[in-house]
Structures are given as structure tokens and as C-alpha cells.
Amino acid sequence: MTELLIKNGFVFDPLNKVNGEKMDIAVKNGKIVEKVNEHKAKIIDAAGLTVMPGGVDIHTHIAGGEVNTGRMVRPEDHVKDAVRKTALTRSGTGYSIPSTFVTGYRYSQMGYTTVMNPSMAPLEAKHTHEELNDIPLLDKATYPLIGDWWFVLEYLRKGDLEECARHVAWMLQTTKGYAIKIVNPGGLESWGFGRNVHSIDDQVPNFCITPREIMVGLAKVNKMLNLPHTIHLHTNNLGLPGNYTTTLDTMKALESVPSDGKPNMHITHLQFSSFGGDGWGNMRSAAEEISKYINTHSHVTADMGQVIFTDTTTMTADGPFEYTLYQLSGHKWVNSDVETETSGGIIPFHYKKNNAVNATQWSIALELALLIEDPWKIYMTTDHPNGGPFFAYPKIIAWLTSRKARMATLKKCHKKAQKKSLLPSIKRELSLYELAIVTRAGQAKALGLTNKGHLGVGADADIAIYDVNPETTDIARKYKAVRKAFGNAAYTIKDGRVVVKDGEVVQNVDGRTIWLDVQTAEPCRIDEQMKNKFREYWSVDYANYPVYDHYVKVKDPITIQASV
Amino acid sequence: MIVLTPLKTFKFPVTAECINPDVFQGKTVAEIAALPVFEGNRQKTLGELFKIEQAEGDNPSITINGDASEVRRIGYGMKTGEIVVNGNAGMHLGEKMAGGRIVVNGNAGQWTGSSMKKGLIEIHGNASDYLASPYRGSTDGMKGGKIVVDGDVGADSGCYLSGGLIKIKGSNTGQFLGYHMSDGTIHVEKNAASRLGANMTGGKIVVSGTVEEMMPTFTIDSVKPKVKIDEAETATGPFYVFLGDLAENGTGKIFASKPNNPNLKAYEKYL
Numbered sequence: 001m002t003e004l005l006i007k008n009g010f011v012f013d014p015l016n017k018v019n020g021e022k023m024d025i026a027v028k029n030g031k032i033v034e035k036v037n038e039h040k041a042k043i044i045d046a047a048g049l050t051v052m053p054g055g056v057d058i059h060t061h062i063a064g065g066e067v068n069t070g071r072m073v074r075p076e077d078h079v080k081d082a083v084r085k086t087a088l089t090r091s092g093t094g095y096s097i098p099s100t101f102v103t104g105y106r107y108s109q110m111g112y113t114t115v116m117n118p119s120m121a122p123l124e125a126k127h128t129h130e131e132l133n134d135i136p137l138l139d140k141a142t143y144p145l146i147g148d149w150w151f152v153l154e155y156l157r158k159g160d161l162e163e164c165a166r167h168v169a170w171m172l173q174t175t176k177g178y179a180i181k182i183v184n185p186g187g188l189e190s191w192g193f194g195r196n197v198h199s200i201d202d203q204v205p206n207f208c209i210t211p212r213e214i215m216v217g218l219a220k221v222n223k224m225l226n227l228p229h230t231i232h233l234h235t236n237n238l239g240l241p242g243n244y245t246t247t248l249d250t251m252k253a254l255e256s257v258p259s260d261g262k263p264n265m266h267i268t269h270l271q272f273s274s275f276g277g278d279g280w281g282n283m284r285s286a287a288e289e290i291s292k293y294i295n296t297h298s299h300v301t302a303d304m305g306q307v308i309f310t311d312t313t314t315m316t317a318d319g320p321f322e323y324t325l326y327q328l329s330g331h332k333w334v335n336s337d338v339e340t341e342t343s344g345g346i347i348p349f350h351y352k353k354n355n356a357v358n359a360t361q362w363s364i365a366l367e368l369a370l371l372i373e374d375p376w377k378i379y380m381t382t383d384h385p386n387g388g389p390f391f392a393y394p395k396i397i398a399w400l401t402s403r404k405a406r407m408a409t410l411k412k413c414h415k416k417a418q419k420k421s422l423l424p425s426i427k428r429e430l431s432l433y434e435l436a437i438v439t440r441a442g443q444a445k446a447l448g449l450t451n452k453g454h455l456g457v458g459a460d461a462d463i464a465i466y467d468v469n470p471e472t473t474d475i476a477r478k479y480k481a482v483r484k485a486f487g488n489a490a491y492t493i494k495d496g497r498v499v500v501k502d503g504e505v506v507q508n509v510d511g512r513t514i515w516l517d518v519q520t521a522e523p524c525r526i527d528e529q530m531k532n533k534f535r536e537y538w539s540v541d542y543a544n545y546p547v548y549d550h551y552v553k554v555k556d557p558i559t560i561q562a563s564v
Numbered sequence: 565m566i567v568l569t570p571l572k573t574f575k576f577p578v579t580a581e582c583i584n585p586d587v588f589q590g591k592t593v594a595e596i597a598a599l600p601v602f603e604g605n606r607q608k609t610l611g612e613l614f615k616i617e618q619a620e621g622d623n624p625s626i627t628i629n630g631d632a633s634e635v636r637r638i639g640y641g642m643k644t645g646e647i648v649v650n651g652n653a654g655m656h657l658g659e660k661m662a663g664g665r666i667v668v669n670g671n672a673g674q675w676t677g678s679s680m681k682k683g684l685i686e687i688h689g690n691a692s693d694y695l696a697s698p699y700r701g702s703t704d705g706m707k708g709g710k711i712v713v714d715g716d717v718g719a720d721s722g723c724y725l726s727g728g729l730i731k732i733k734g735s736n737t738g739q740f741l742g743y744h745m746s747d748g749t750i751h752v753e754k755n756a757a758s759r760l761g762a763n764m765t766g767g768k769i770v771v772s773g774t775v776e777e778m779m780p781t782f783t784i785d786s787v788k789p790k791v792k793i794d795e796a797e798t799a800t801g802p803f804y805v806f807l808g809d810l811a812e813n814g815t816g817k818i819f820a821s822k823p824n825n826p827n828l829k830a831y832e833k834y835l
Contacts, residue, residue, distance in 0.1 A: 073701070074701055075699065075700045075701040075702075076698070076699050076700065076701035076702030076704075077701070079699045079702075084602075084605070084607075085605065091605075
């Protein structure tokens with residue numbers, strides 16, 4: 001394999017505490033190495049350019065049953081963004097739910113190399129992996145929805161945490177998943193009966209268990225299994241005015257799980273969980289309350305869930321929430337109940353600047369990202385496509401790094417939202433170093449991906465080079481140039497191969513699929529009773545349920561030794 | 565004036581949104597010939613597919629002589645000028661049009677005038693399905709302007725209409741005319757097929773000929789002697805006036821000619 005030497009770039013590598021130093025990066029056999037033979041290696045002259053590790057996205061819906069259903073209900077979304085084939089790349093469609101190939105190309109064009117698909121109904125695991133196989137240029141992993149899985153609920157009710165842990169380990173192996181995803185715990189099971197839970201202490205029908213017990217139980221299970229990521233949580237009451245109290249209760253509940261100063265929970269798309277007020281009329285930002293808690297506690301990480309003012313498609317396993325959105329918008333929608341596992345809903349949504357609620361949502365996400373002082377605790381996402389499509393990331397980068405940029409957008413927002421917004425009082429502007437944390441280093445750290453998100457020796461040679469000169473460009477003022485540079489990477493290097501140059505795909509490579517192979521001391525109890533349940537309640541028999549290895553095109557399992 | 569003549573009978577669809585007076589404006593024949601188009605999935609230039617000539621006079625701005633039934637997106641988003649097609653025109657003619665005029669001396673394909681905002685489209689032959697309707701899945705219907713069809717129209721025409729006027733002079737329409745329309749006017753000078761105005765929430769459909777079937781979700785409101793079509797025109801009846809679609813809590817109106825629809829006489833007892 002070719003050797004590569006990236007010379008004289010300004011390197012931002014927060015995990016190795018490199019802050020804009022001019023240095024060379026050497027690559028051999030797809031890994032970062034100490035040095036290479038300068039005469040033999042291919043030289044990339046990065047003088048005057050910014051060099052960062054490849055982008056990591058902790059939460060983006062890019063594959064699986066709900067994504068595909070979303071594609072089916074939105075032909076009008078594709079027609080406005082048709083992508084022609086080129087000699088190298090395949091045709092496809094875009095906008096809010098791009099086809100698999102276009103997803104790969106567009107992420108790579110922004111310098112991203114690793115993405116996480118956060119919501120996979122276990123029953124749809126095979127479908128999800130088939131789609132992930134078709135997404136080029138990126139390493140990816142997916143989180144199975146475990147928070148409303150019948151067996152887990154039963155083990156937790158019995159208090160049998162060890163058996164529950166073994167079962168979760170089996171689930172991760174069976175679905176080839178990466179982390180424990182919990183969506184509106186208890187609410188999805190209730191939704192099967194047309195109901196929902198409204199606080200973390202509500203009873204889940206038929207299971208005699210509360211959301212609190214599910215979350216705390218699974219956080220303990222997560223620890224027993226030594227999983228690299230924490231539990232990945234979509235809170236109860238998401239997207240409803242006044243829900244910040246539920247979010248605070250949730251974070252407080254997780255304090256009981258010992259964490260030794262490390263995070264034990266990740267709240268995803270935090271913006272949707274930080275609404276104040278008690279109705280849509282007086283809905284306000286609760287970013288202050290939430291950020292105050294997170295600033296003083298070390299067990300929480302979160303991602304933004306930024307809203308972009310555009311026509312997008314919302315999709316989540318949180319069926320009851322999608323029903324709320326349907327009642328608000330009257331738009332066409334899809335509702336599903338995935339047997340014994342989870343629910344789901346899809347509805348097109350147009351976020352508008354002149355809508356007070358939408359504009360406040362836009363403001364909340366930025367307030368959170370700026371008020372939470374430690375960038376290692378909050379990461380940049382749009383919860384693609386729920387807040388907006390992922391290729392709007394350069395816009396968010398501009399808002400985060402430039403007060404001028406965000407004030408320019410705020411000025412065009414609804415008057416009521418402008419008045420309530422905390423943004424005018426926030427002076428903070430992220431530096432390129434902090435930006436590297438919120439877009440790659442922090443996310444890789446939270447995910448426990450040791451080879452990603454940094455440029456130290458031994459890391460995967462996933463590198464992004466942007467046309468920004470930190471010595472001559474004031475990123476806070478030249479936000480339009482920053483937006484352009486981060487939307488069109490000068491180079492994206494995946495496993496030591498240049499895949500994007502000047503924003504164009506120049507080489508096609510397959511990315512790997514990462515999953516966890518959790519080794520428990522005793523195997524999970526799989527008895528006749530369990531198989532019978534599959535026969536009685538699932539449409540797929542136990543024997544046909546697992547995602548076998550041959551389903552995954554490029555395999556990259558990570559072996560974990562559990563302590564049970 | 566630019567005259568375009570197809571150099572062959574097109575076997576594959578040609579996507580040519582560049583055939584637009586705004587795009588041609590100020591360009592030489594050579595520059596116009598170099599504009600990119602797609603033939604099937606191959607990128608070509610306009611000059612490879614059409615003979616391009618400059619002719620005397622400014623009006624119309626573009627004339628297409630010959631069969632353009634495989635040429636899509638003619639006049640896409642045009643704001644000014646005039647296009648005359650002496651032959652058939654393909655799909656998406658005048659889509660998102662915002663002004664100017666298109667005349668087709670032949671038939672027009674599907675989605676003619678889709679999502680148009682302003683301007684005038686005259687079709688002297690028949691129009692196919694989805695006349696003035698938005699793309700599948702979209703609710704972004706025709707918002708303004710005027711479409712006049714001398715012949716028949718296909719199914720699902722005038723869907724999500726929210727402004728403007730569609731005049732149909734031919735003897736037949738397809739089903740679901742004015743589906744989910746919220747405003748604007750459709751005038752059918754002769755006969756209308758079934759599912760007329762399904763899901764409509766506003767606007768009016770005037771049928772001077774026969775109505776094949778009135779949906780059960782419409783209720784009779786009154787009988788009126790005449791109805792205004794636009795500033796210049798009034799249709800004389802008398803007309804039965806129906807309100808609906810009640811399944812959508814709609815307040816749309818269907819005016820059905822009383823003398824031509826004796827089958828609707830039964831409704832009179834509810835007046």
C-alpha cells in the first residue's frame with residue numbers, strides 16, 4: 001500500500017493536544033506512523049491548510065427500515081435533488097433522505113470518515129446492514145433499540161441484571177450493533193397500546209416497570225459489559241414544551257450509577273429535550289437550566305440536534321412523538337409498531353424562520369453548544385434528518401465559530417423567538433481546536449473508538465484537510481469562507497487513500513462495519529421458553545433472526561471482555 | 565427569435581430545462597448550441613440534438629418546429645418571453661413557470677404547468693395526466709397564471725391547485741380533476757369524469773357539460789344562474805352549486821350545469 005506524507009499543515013488533534021501546530025503527518029498501510037520514506041511516499045502539500053482527523057458523527061439516521069420508509073413517502077424530496085452518475089460515482093437522489101451512495105459521497109465531501117446509525121429495530125437489523133454495506137467511503141456502526149425490548153424489560157423487572165447483561169451482549173452480537181440505544185424508555189412499549197409515558201416514574205403497561213428502572217438498569221448493564229460507548233438515550237417527553245424537567249430528572253436518576261468521573265449516559269439530540277414553558281404558545285429555551293446541570297456534572301455527554309431552516313423529514317422510533325407532530329402539522333405520516341421491539345414514525349417537516357417555535361429550537365441547540373463550557377461534553381449533530389440534513393453541517397460550523405454568522409441568521413427569525421433567544425448575550429466563539437473536538441475528537445472519545453478521531457501513531461489514517469489558514473483567516477469574521485471550506489474538503493483521506501480532493505470524490509473505497517463482539521464468562525440463556533416466545537410473538541423465527549457474518553461486507557468487529 | 569428543429573426522432577427522453585427565454589437571452593447561436601442537456605443518462609449539448617437558427621423578430625423568443633414529445637422541462641421556471649412549439653411537447657412543460665407564455669400547437673405531456681406561479685400556457689391539442697399538478701408526494705400545486713387546453717386533459721389534473729385558472733375546452737377530462745385543490749378555478753366547458761374535486765378544501769370547479777358522478781361527500785347548497793370565471797368571463801347556467809369535500813371539512817364549490825345534468829335533479833329536494 002502506498003505511503004503518504006502530509007506536509008506543513010496546521011494540525012488540530014485535540015486528543016493528542018495538538019493545537020494548530022505546523023507539522024507533518026505520515027501514513028503507511030492505512031495507519032498513522034512516526035515517519036515514512038520521503039522519496040517514496042506520495043506528498044500532499046498542506047501548507048496553509050487545516051489538517052484534522054476525519055469527522056466522526058455520533059448520531060445520524062442513514063440506514064434501516066425507517067430511513068427507507070422515509071424515502072418511499074417522499075418522492076418530492078428526491079426530485080429536487082437528483083444526483084447524476086459520473087465516471088466514478090453512482091447516481092442517486094438526495095435531499096433530506098439521500099440514497100445510500102449519495103450519503104457516502106456527501107459525508108466524505110465534508111471530510112467525515114466515521115458515522116453512527118443510531119436507531120435500528122433489532123428485527124430490521126439485516127436490512128440496516130444491507131444498507132450500511134452500500135454506503136461507501138465511511139466506517140459505520142449501528143445501535144440496536146434495546147430500551148423497550150421485551151426480554152430486557154422482563155429481566156429488569158425481575159432485577160436479574162447479570163442475565164440481562166448477558167442477554168444484551170447476545171443482542172449486540174445478534175444484530176451486529178455497537179451500543180445500547182434507548183428511545184423514550186417505556187413509551188414505545190406503551191405506544192403499542194396507543195399510550196405513552198409522561199414522566200420517568202410512570203408505569204409501563206403490562207410490565208410493572210418504570211422508565212427510570214429501564215435507564216438505570218441498562219446503564220448498569222452497560223458498565224458490567226464494559227461497552228466502549230455509554231447508553232445512548234433519547235429522553236421521555238421529547239419535543240414537548242416543558243420537557244426539560246424530565247431531562248433533568250433523567251440526568252439526576254443516572255447519578256446513582258457509579259461512573260468514576262467518566263460519562264455513563266449520552267443524551268442525544270439534546271435540543272429536543274430542552275424545551276421550557278408549558279404550551280406551544282409560551283414555549284421557551286431551557287438551555288440555561290440544562291447547561292448549568294451538565295457544567296457541574298461529569299456523567300453526561302450530549303449532542304446538539306441542531307435545527308436547520310429547511311424542508312426535512314423527521315423519523316424516530318418515538319412513535320408517540322411523531323403522532324404529536326402529525327397533530328401539529330396535519331402532514332402525511334407513517335406510524336409503525338415493530339412487533340415486540342419498538343415503534344416508529346415518519347413525518348415531513350419544514351422548519352421555518354418565521355415560526356416562533358422552530359426559530360426557538362434553532363436557538364436552543366446553539367445555546368446548549370455554547371453554554372456547555374466543556375466541548376468534550378457536547379457534539380455537533382443535526383440528528384440527521386430530524387433537525388435537518390447532515391450536509392448542512394458547514395452552516396452549524398459557521399454559527400458556532402462566528403457570532404456574526406449566528407446573529408445574521410437570528411435577525412431573520414420570528415420576532416418572538418428573537419426576543420427570547422439567549423444568543424445575543426453569548427459572546428463565545430469556538431476555535432478550530434474546539435471545533436475539532438465537537439466534530440470528531442469528542443465524538444470518537446465518547447464512542448470509545450480508540451483508532452478514530454485523532455492523528456497519533458497507530459490511529460486509522462482517516463484525515464480531513466480543509467482550505468482554512470488559521471494564521472491569516474479570522475474564522476469569526478470570514479464565516480462564509482469557513483462554510484465553503486468545511487463543505488468541500490480539500491482532501492479527505494480514508495484508510496490512507498485520498499478519496500476526496502477539492503470537494504470531489506476521486507476514489508471509491510468501501511468502509512468497514514464496526515460491531516461489538518462481547519465475550520461474557522457464561523453464555524446468554526437461550527432456552528426453549530425463549531425460542532417459543534419468538535415463535536409466538538415475532539414474525540421471524542429465532543433461527544432466522546441473527547445477522548450472520550456474511551451479511552456484512554467489510555467486517556471490523558471489536559472484541560470486548562465483559563465482567564459478567 | 566431562436567428556431568430549434570430536432571435533428572432526429574428522439575429515442576430517449578431529452579431533459580432540456582435550458583430551453584428557456586431567460587437562458588437564451590443575450591446568447592449567440594454558438595453559445596446556445598453549447599448549453600448542456602441530457603439525452604437519457606448521457607450529457608450532450610443542445611446543438612448536438614437540435615438545429616439552431618436565428619430568425620427575424622423578437623416574438624416569440626423561441627420556436628420549436630417538429631416533434632418534441634420526448635423533450636422534457638421546456639420553459640422550466642421561465643419568467644419572461646414566449647415559447648411556441650409547433651408539434652407535441654414533452655413532460656414537465658413550463659414547470660415552475662413564473663411568467664411569459666407558452667403555446668403548443670399539438671399535444672402536451674404529463675405535468676404540464678406543474679407548480680406554476682404566473683404566466684400563460686395555451687395547448688391547442690390535448691394535455692396528458694397531471695396537468696398543473698405537483699410532482700408525486702408534493703403539495704406544492706399551481707399557484708397562479710392561466711392554462712387553456714383546447715382538447716381533453718388526463719387524470720389527476722389540477723391537483724393541489726391553490727390559485728390561477730385552468731380552462732378545459734375538450735369533451736373529456738380524466739378522473740380526480742381538482743384533487744385536494746384549495747383555491748383557484750377550473751372551468752370545464754364540456755364534460756367532467758368521476759371523482760371530481762375529491763378532497764377539495766376551497767376554490768371552484770365549473771362544469772358546463774355533464775358531471776359523470778358527484779361524490780357522496782359533497783352537499784347541495786343552491787342553484788345559481790351564472791358564475792364568474794375570471795375578470796373577463798362569466799359562465800351562464802343555471803348551475804347546481806355543491807359544497808365539499810366534507811371529508812376534509814372543505815368549503816370548495818362545484819358548479820354543475822342544471823340543464824346538462826338531469827341525474828342531479830334528485831338533490832333538489834334537499835334545497
